[in-house]
Amino acid sequence: MTDNRDVAAAKRLIDNAREILVITHVGPDGDAISSLTATGVALRQLGKRFTLACDDGAPVRFEYLPLYEQIQRHVDPAVAYDLVIALDCGDMSRMGQAYANLPSPPPIINIDHHVTNTRFGDVNIVNSDCTSAAELLFHLFPALGVRLTPELATCLLTGVVTDTLGFRIPGVNAETFRTASTLMEAGADLGFITLNALLIKPMSTLRLWQAGLNHMRLEEEGVLWTAIDDREREAAGYTGSSSGGLVNMLANIDEATMSAVLIEEGDKVYVGFRCRPPYSVAELALNLGGGGHPLASGATLEGPLHKAVSLVVSMARENIRQQRALLRESAG
Numbered sequence: 662m663t664d665n666r667d668v669a670a671a672k673r674l675i676d677n678a679r680e681i682l683v684i685t686h687v688g689p690d691g692d693a694i695s696s697l698t699a700t701g702v703a704l705r706q707l708g709k710r711f712t713l714a715c716d717d718g719a720p721v722r723f724e725y726l727p728l729y730e731q732i733q734r735h736v737d738p739a740v741a742y743d744l745v746i747a748l749d750c751g752d753m754s755r756m757g758q759a760y761a762n763l764p765s766p767p768p769i770i771n772i773d774h775h776v777t778n779t780r781f782g783d784v785n786i787v788n789s790d791c792t793s794a795a796e797l798l799f800h801l802f803p804a805l806g807v808r809l810t811p812e813l814a815t816c817l818l819t820g821v822v823t824d825t826l827g828f829r830i831p832g833v834n835a836e837t838f839r840t841a842s843t844l845m846e847a848g849a850d851l852g853f854i855t856l857n858a859l860l861i862k863p864m865s866t867l868r869l870w871q872a873g874l875n876h877m878r879l880e881e882e883g884v885l886w887t888a889i890d891d892r893e894r895e896a897a898g899y900t901g902s903s904s905g906g907l908v909n910m911l912a913n914i915d916e917a918t919m920s921a922v923l924i925e926e927g928d929k930v931y932v933g934f935r936c937r938p939p940y941s942v943a944e945l946a947l948n949l950g951g952g953g954h955p956l957a958s959g960a961t962l963e964g965p966l967h968k969a970v971s972l973v974v975s976m977a978r979e980n981i982r983q984q985r986a987l988l989r990e991s992a993g
C-alpha cells in the first residue's frame with residue numbers, strides 16, 4: 662500500500678527522535694483527533710517523548726479518547742522538537758500555528774490520505790486509497806512495532822467511522838470492513854463510537870444548520886449552497902469552523918450536484934464542498950487554495966463573506982458546467 666522505503670525511513674526518524682511534535686489539522690474532525698491520539702498511544706508504547714497539538718483543540722465529543730486531555734492548542738517554543746509528525750494534513754498550512762511558530766522546523770513525517778496531498782514531508786506516507794488517516798495508521802503501526810491495544814483500537818475505529826460517515830461513503834470497500842472488524846476484535850466498541858463521535862450533536866450545531874437552511878440557494882447547475890456570517894454563528898453558540906455536517910446533508914439532496922457551506926469567522930471564511938459521483942470537488946478546492954478528497958473538500962478564504970460567496974458560487978457553477986461537458990464527452 663505504501664512504499665516500504667518510506668515506512669523504513671519513518672521508523673528510523675522515530676527511533677532516533679528524542680522529542681516528537683505530533684500535529685493534526687486545524688478545524689479538526691474525528692479522523693484528525695483520533696489519528697492524533699492514536700499516534701500518541703503508539704509513541705507512548707514505543708517509549709518516546711511527544712506532544713500532541715492542534716491549534717483549535719479537540720471537540721468535546723471526543724473526550725472518551727485516550728490522551729484527549731493532553732491535546733495542546735499552543736506549542737511551547739522553548740521545547741526543542743527534533744521531529745514533526747503531521748496527520749491528516751493535505752498541505753503544510755493545515756498544521757497551522759503549531760508548526761508555523763516553531764523556531765527551527767525539524768524534519769516532517771507526513772501521514773495522510775488526501776488525494777490533493779502536496780507531499781510536503783521529508784518522509785511522505787500518503788495513500789488516498791485509505792478512507793481515513795486512521796485506516797492508514799492501522800496499516801502502518803505494525804511496521805513500526807506498535808501493538809494493537811483496546812485503547813489504540815478505539816482511536817482508530819473512531820477515525821474510520823467518522824471519515825466514512827459510518828461506512829457510507831463510496832470509497833468504503835471490503836478492506837475498510839476488515840480493518841473495522843480487526844479493531845472491534847481488539848476491543849473497540851462500534852455502537853458507542855458511532856453514537857458519540859458521529860451522531861450526537863450539541864444544540865448549537867442544530868442552530869447553525871437552522872441559520873444555514875434559512876438562506877440556502879439552489880443554482881441552475883445544481884450547486885446547493887449557503888453562507889453563515891459571524892453574527893449568526895455566534896448567535897447559534899457555535900465555535901467550530903466546520904459546518905457540523907450541514908454540507909453533507911445538502912450534498913444528499915436529489916436536485917444537488919454539489920453543496921457548499923461558507924462560514925465566516927473573523928476575517929476568514931471557511932468553505933466546505935461535498936458532491937456525489939460522478940462529480941468531484943477536489944479540483945475546485947485546490948483552485949481556491951484548499952484541498953481534500955474527490956467527494957469532500959474545503960478551503961480557507963479571505964473575508965468579507967459576501968466577496969467569498971460570489972467567488973465560490975461563480976467558481977462552483979463554472980466547475981460543474983465543465984465537469985458536465987467532460988462527462989457528456991466521455992459518454993460519447
Ligand SMILES: [Mn+2]
Nearest residue numbers: 692749794824
Ligand atoms: Mn481524514
